[in-house]
Amino acid sequence: MNKLLAALPLEIYTRLQPNLELVPLELGASVYEAGGNQPYVYFPTDAIVSLLYVMKDGASAEIAIVGNEGLVGIALFMGGETTPSRAVVQSAGQACRLPSKVLKHEFEEGGALQHLLLRYTQALITQMAQTAVCNRYHSVEQQLCRWLLLSVDRLPTNELTMTQELIGNMLGVRREAVTEAAGQLQDAGVIQYSRGRITIVDRLKLEKRVCECYAVVKNEFDRLLPDEPAALAAAVKCA
Numbered sequence: 444m445n446k447l448l449a450a451l452p453l454e455i456y457t458r459l460q461p462n463l464e465l466v467p468l469e470l471g472a473s474v475y476e477a478g479g480n481q482p483y484v485y486f487p488t489d490a491i492v493s494l495l496y497v498m499k500d501g502a503s504a505e506i507a508i509v510g511n512e513g514l515v516g517i518a519l520f521m522g523g524e525t526t527p528s529r530a531v532v533q534s535a536g537q538a539c540r541l542p543s544k545v546l547k548h549e550f551e552e553g554g555a556l557q558h559l560l561l562r563y564t565q566a567l568i569t570q571m572a573q574t575a576v577c578n579r580y581h582s583v584e585q586q587l588c589r590w591l592l593l594s595v596d597r598l599p600t601n602e603l604t605m606t607q608e609l610i611g612n613m614l615g616v617r618r619e620a621v622t623e624a625a626g627q628l629q630d631a632g633v634i635q636y637s638r639g640r641i642t643i644v645d646r647l648k649l650e651k652r653v654c655e656c657y658a659v660v661k662n663e664f665d666r667l668l669p670d671e672p673a674a675l676a677a678a679v680k681c682a
Contacts, residue, residue: 445486445539446512447563450669452555459549463539465681468492470604474515474530481525483540484516488681490536491597493613494528494571504578504615505590507570508533510597512664517564519543520550520557533613534594534603539681562667569663577656578615584624586614588653591634591643593660601643607636628652 448456448463468474468490475481477497485492491510497503506528509515515538518526550557570593577586590613595601607625611618625641628634633649635642643649650657 444511445488445514446668447514447559448486448539450559455549455554455556459541459545460681462545463541463681465537466540468532468536468538470532470535472532474532475526477527477529478525481516481519482543484514484519484543484546485538485540486514487511487538487597488536489599490532490538491534491594492530492538493533494530495613496528502615503612505613506574507567508590508593508597509567510534510594512597512668513563513567514560516543516546517560517567519547520560521564533605533609534598559668566660566664566667570660573656573659577654581654581656582624583614583616583620584627584652585654585656586616587621587624587628588649589657589660590614591641592646592649592653592657595643595646596661601646603641604639605641606639 448459451459463486465488466485468485468487474485474492487510489511491508492515493505494507494509494515495503495505509530515530518524550560577589587610590610591603594603607621608618611621614621625634625636628649629636631648631652633643633645633652635644
């Protein structure tokens with residue numbers, strides 16, 4: 444279930460629902476490329492999409508992640524149409540796909556959908572800004588803790604499938620640095636890592652080791668985005 448869709452008034456959701464399509468998002472797949480057209484926006488249900496900036500030499504760093512709390516494709520309704528970032532599936536799953544023109548028309552009508560998406564965008568910008576600060580001032584272990592918590596918050600389980608090399612690409616650090624940080628967390632009984640699968644063993648310990656950046660981002664999302672109405676949450680389905 445996507446929380447943004449579930450937070451919409453029933454009248455608006457009913458208008459969107461015939462155009463919503465449930466699609467698979469495979470690990471490593473590109474949802475959109477930098478500067479490319481975005482014919483669809485995606486509302487993840489149990490997948491996580493990483494928003495990345497890629498340098499000319501191929502190096503990349505994650506600026507934000509999007510899961511069941513949001514949508515991929517904010518440039519569409521912010522007036523830019525395209526974006527210099529690329530979106531890559533970090534954790535495989537599914538998403539509700541909506542034609543961009545449908546969302547843009549509904550957004551331009553104003554009202555509840557516009558207000559909800561603007562609040563979500565504010566929360567996403569906070570995540571981007573905090574990620575930049577975290578990458579500049581905090582240790583790789585703290586960055587990894589933040590990344591793990593933000594990821595599992597958007598998943599139905601406490602497990603992630605992700606190699607250390609990919610995590611390094613996400614954080615913009617060397618694989619060896621991720622290996623060392625993950626080893627420290629595993630030795631402390633916080634996580635268990637084996638063959639590309641990370642399991643959060645003790646969340647409380649993880650929360651004690653994370654920097655302040657995680658709480659800043661989480662609190663902003665909690666403040667700006669309402670809990671989904673139970674009645675509509677049960678009714679949210681994609682074709």
